Amino acid sequence: MSARTRAVSGLPVHIDRSSSSPLPVQIAAALREAIDASLIRPGEAVPATRDLSRRLGVARGVVVAAYEQLIAEGYLAAAQGRGTLVHPDLARTSPGAGAGAGVDPARPAIPVDARPDGEGRAPTDESLLGAERPAPLAPGAPITEGVVSSAWRSAWREAAASLEVAATVAPPLGDPSLRREIAEHLRRMRGTPRAAADVLVTAGTRDGLWLLLTALGATRGRTLAVGVEDPGLPSLRGAVSRAGASIIALPADALGLDTARLPDGMLDAVIVTPSHQYPLGGSLPLARRRELLAWAHRNGVVIIEDDFDSELRYTGTPLPTLAALDDAERGVVVLLGTFSRTITPALSAGYLLAPAGLRALIEPVRRDLGGPVSSVVQSALAAYLASGELRRHTVRMLRRYAVRRDLVSERLAGAERARVRPMDGGLHAVIEFSGDPERARRREADVIAEAEPMRLGVQALGRYWQRTDRDAGMAGLVIGVGGDDDAAFDAALRELRGILDRV
């Protein structure tokens, strides 16, 4: 559409100086497209920043900024001594990226990670195959076989039989009785007593995250800068960048975000997992919680509390949410919750809890775009929660997860240079490799390579670190303890033990 564009030979990177879009954003978009279209492939080098900036006639810093953004998003990776590459992991998630040029519609742009709440697993639906069961050790999947109870069936039967429900448009902010039930759930299970009006029904964590970032982006009138924990979940990063925000990695340790190293004056929001840091499982100590809140209030930063699995806790009493420490009117914490782990990801339902000041930004956006959750779902879920079945189901499931976790310790006991880290809840276990860091990292890669053809679903622990300085990261494995099939779970553990003994 514009005459003032310049192409780089080989790669179709165009810039348009008359556009309102900043140059780094334009360059990043062009590279993303080229990667999505397989014009450059995983593991291949992108042009050196010096070359590309010279060819485009822009300052080198412009190209560096674009590359940094794409590294944060997982499109590119910095390789020591080899410049910048298309991230090799992209290959794993694109089985369909085959021969021929052009755009491959079956190709995901960003490696979809196993969300710990199961929301992000990517079934092979491109070819319209049926939805696939997850691999036996893939993190994120809950045990769902106990979900179909009589309370569940009767909740749906009543919702489907009701003329009232069939005639009801789901209110954009959510069904009033469901909002009340969720507020009650937060009070009882998460130590967070807040009014039902503070609760919005969402289609899940990513829906809530996108909604919040859209609202915030419109208000601040610029590209948002969103901090994420490092290590942390790659999957939410995809949602952040789709909302047009840029991502900044913030150092975290086993207890959670390192609040002594928070930058002043540069972030609009930060995503944290204070109750159960992913993947290491720590709980943010109260002193850090207070420090985080004070920093956020001082800097006008919105804290996005990803409370993805705190209900699933075997030992000890969980700290209440970060939101519970904050002010219900002028607070800065937005809590994102989901029923994907406690009930089933089949619901595609979750919630967002926000103080009044932030709701004033979020609600108009939701009203204009409409709520995505069917009123049949909302009515059934409200009835299910009101029946008390979620609490009973959670108690039953905790027993099963504890058995699974004991089995992990048993099957892996005595494996050399590998220990199962203690974990007080959640649906995953972390196996840490000890010994020389360089050797541990090589072992991680070797174990993953051996496990891959067996489709065990095991994840490399190191991939949750975003810092290109890999020394920061640990080496090991992340495995899920959910999934419905006990026998398949045990068999997969035995196979994994076999691999660990070999490599």
Place this chain on the structure above:
Amino acid sequence: MSARTRAVSGLPVHIDRSSSSPLPVQIAAALREAIDASLIRPGEAVPATRDLSRRLGVARGVVVAAYEQLIAEGYLAAAQGRGTLVHPDLARTSPGAGAGAGVDPARPAIPVDARPDGEGRAPTDESLLGAERPAPLAPGAPITEGVVSSAWRSAWREAAASLEVAATVAPPLGDPSLRREIAEHLRRMRGTPRAAADVLVTAGTRDGLWLLLTALGATRGRTLAVGVEDPGLPSLRGAVSRAGASIIALPADALGLDTARLPDGMLDAVIVTPSHQYPLGGSLPLARRRELLAWAHRNGVVIIEDDFDSELRYTGTPLPTLAALDDAERGVVVLLGTFSRTITPALSAGYLLAPAGLRALIEPVRRDLGGPVSSVVQSALAAYLASGELRRHTVRMLRRYAVRRDLVSERLAGAERARVRPMDGGLHAVIEFSGDPERARRREADVIAEAEPMRLGVQALGRYWQRTDRDAGMAGLVIGVGGDDDAAFDAALRELRGILDRV
């Protein structure tokens, strides 16, 4: 966060020249916020462009551009001889905007219009009241009382009893069997034979629209310019501007978009209702369809076909969709469909049909953000469609809508200077006022003012015109012919007739 801001006395309009956000966007955002926060109220004048530009130290064109955007969004209105005002209609949709300064969380930012598919009705959920039944003559609500059939109940019962469904994460692009059923629906009911892989499941028209605009925005790397029909639906405009796009009104007549007056080189997308122009009801003739397609291909414009109610047609054979004329690979038409009118808005389910080239942009966004529709809903809906019940239900409903429409003609027969326009389908009727245009417009305002306290739900026909030159618009009323209560419908018609006879 920035030091280089300037405030206008009275109104908190700040600009930040170091921001990457264009100045008109910053000014529009600030004014939107001031309006949302009731700092300026409906009907009040905003500063003259000359004054505001001088005070901010920007070119006057910058302020003009911001005002034009806000006029297109419905925030502001240009009043002859009185400059630019906050749109007086905003008052109607904000019953909660009362005394006191500050932000009112109950306040919708943009007047939420009755979507013709019922998706946009805004229940008063702020105060957590139960969802309200729509007013008897509000356009958009279908008749839903026939929805709860044995096929409906058994579809939900089976979905809720299935262990398989409870263990299934809904694939981001939709359940494969549902995608197949929707493709079959499009083939049989809309003359559009396309592969199931071209179908994506959405939470409704606005979800599909937002998804497409997000994907398109990331690719084009600039603020999107989206054309809308004038007259046309205000509600989709809200979704467009929330997706960060700017809106350009395109002249339409009773047959639909005026394809002889399409601008070259300035639009990224255009939203059209070729099968049933809203509100006038025309069907775009084949010659205009071809002209539109040729123009879009020439200009790289994506055509968004809002196919909101074409299945509901009493007379004649509908033209197939515009999508059916286009190429399944390299085409430019994205069709948005919904089950909100043919079944019920309680489903919050619809679909998007896109050619392969555009799917390559859309699918990665959906994968990163997740599909919003529960797999229980998708499974139940697939079974419902497979049972053939939608076709039977549609036939039954068409008979009822025909009876309603006859009743409209009967009750309004002989009313002075008012005629019911012929309409060959859909859920609404248009009553056109004849005689002197100025008087007709005054009568429109008077009728609406009288009908308002009776909560009839009648809409002013003139408000569907966006052009500030009101001579372009017609005067009259738009009423819905749906809603479950036959007696309330008839009573409301009689009241309306009484008003028409008085004013």
